[in-house]
Amino acid sequence: MKKKLTIGTRGSALALWQARYVASVIEERDPAIQVELKIIKTRGDKILDAPLALIGGKGLFTKEIEDALLERSVDLAVHSMKDVPTELPDGLRIAAVMEREDPRDVFISANGQDLEKLPQGSRIGTSSLRRKAFLLNRFPGLDIISIRGNVDTRLRKIETEHLAGIILAAAGVLRLGFQQRITSFLDTGFMIPAIGQGALAIETRMNDPEVESVVRSLNHADTELCVRIExxxxxRMGGGCQVPMAAHCTKKDGAVHVNAAVVHPDGSPLLKETFSGKVENGSIGVELADTLIQRGADAILKTVLSDDWEPGPAMDIV
Incomplete structure (x- = not known):
């Protein structure tokens, strides 16, 4: 008899691709394991008529799946790392971070015209306050339209909403096989990716060594370190995935390279910090946040979050 493991996942095409990918890797490495999927609808999946930044709350795309983990109706969960709150429920942990797909954002044009050449007033669709803020910083004449839905829904909205184009995460577009639709990949110096973008997180219960031993072998050390820093x-910034801030880390030749920024939703001011060097944990992420706070990022965040915004704990995570 094969040992069965159940993955909790959202039901979108992208979430299912990611869960099936993880399942295939587990089964390939250990043929004695059979992996099943359990689709769980999250609050973020149910509310489709409002921008994510206005819905509020953390764990929009993870809470219900985490509840299933705690209730033991699933054995592990597969998430897009950028959807995972920085503080996890008691009893759960990120057991593995898989090797990152392309972390960049992409521009998909209605007619093949490059983002740099769009006329003033062109309508660009995005669900992300971060993308909106970076776009307006560089192209203040654009008209940014909020769009929600899965990847293929947003692609259809180029026509139905009369958009000049949309911005999406490259990882989802590539995983679903829509690469032929990409007009351009956006440089990370201009459009810094979301924290964890392109990485898959595998969440398990604590003190569940049998599941953890299976999952931990899927971990990619360099990606894990970079995600930990981000x-x-x-x-430390005390924000969630819908706040206009970003941090992106890469590792090469033993050193990490980090770009981090906080930007006002209207595009200005934008505060940016960089770091290159050797580190062994996420502490440089805290240091970059503290530097930006000292430079005035707190005033930006108070306009987005609330007047009583305070920095989060200065602790290492993941």
């Missing part, structure tokens, strides 16, 4: 930055 999430330490986010935690």
């Amino acid at each position: 999430r330490a930055f986010l935690l």
Whole structure:
């Protein structure tokens, strides 16, 4: 008899692709394991008529799946890392971070015209306050339209909403096989990716060594370190995935390279910090956050979050 493991996942085409991918890797590495999927609808999936930034609350795309983990109706959960709150429920942990797909954002044009050449007033669709803020910083004449839905729904909205184009995460577009629709990949110096973008997080219960031993072998050490740095930055900033801030880390030749920024939703001011060097944990993420706070990022965040905004704990995570 094969041992069965059940993955909790959202039901979108992208979420299912990601869960099936993880299942295939587990089964390939251990043929004695059979992996099943359990589709769970999250609050973020149910509310489709409002921008994510206005819905509020953390764990919009993870809470119900985490509840299933705690209730033991699933054995592990597969999330897009950028959807995972920095603070997890008691009893749960991120057991593995898989190797990152392309972390960049992409522009998909209605007629093949490049983003740099769009006329003033062109309508660009995005669900992300971060993307909106970076776009307006560089192209203040654009008209940014909020769109929600899965990847293929947003692609259809180019026509139905009369958009000049949309901005999406490259990872989802590539995973679903829509690469032929990409007009351009956006440089990370201009459009800094969301924290964790392109990485898959595998969440398990604590003190569940049998499941953890299976999952931990899927971990990619360099991606895990980079994501840890990015999430330490986010935690210190006291924000969630719908706040106009970003941090992106890469590792090469033993050193990490980090770009981090906080930007006003209207595009200005934009505060940016960078770091290059050797580190072993996420502490540099905290340091970058503290530097930006000292430069005035707190005033930007208070306009987005609330007047009583305070930095989060200065602790390492993941």
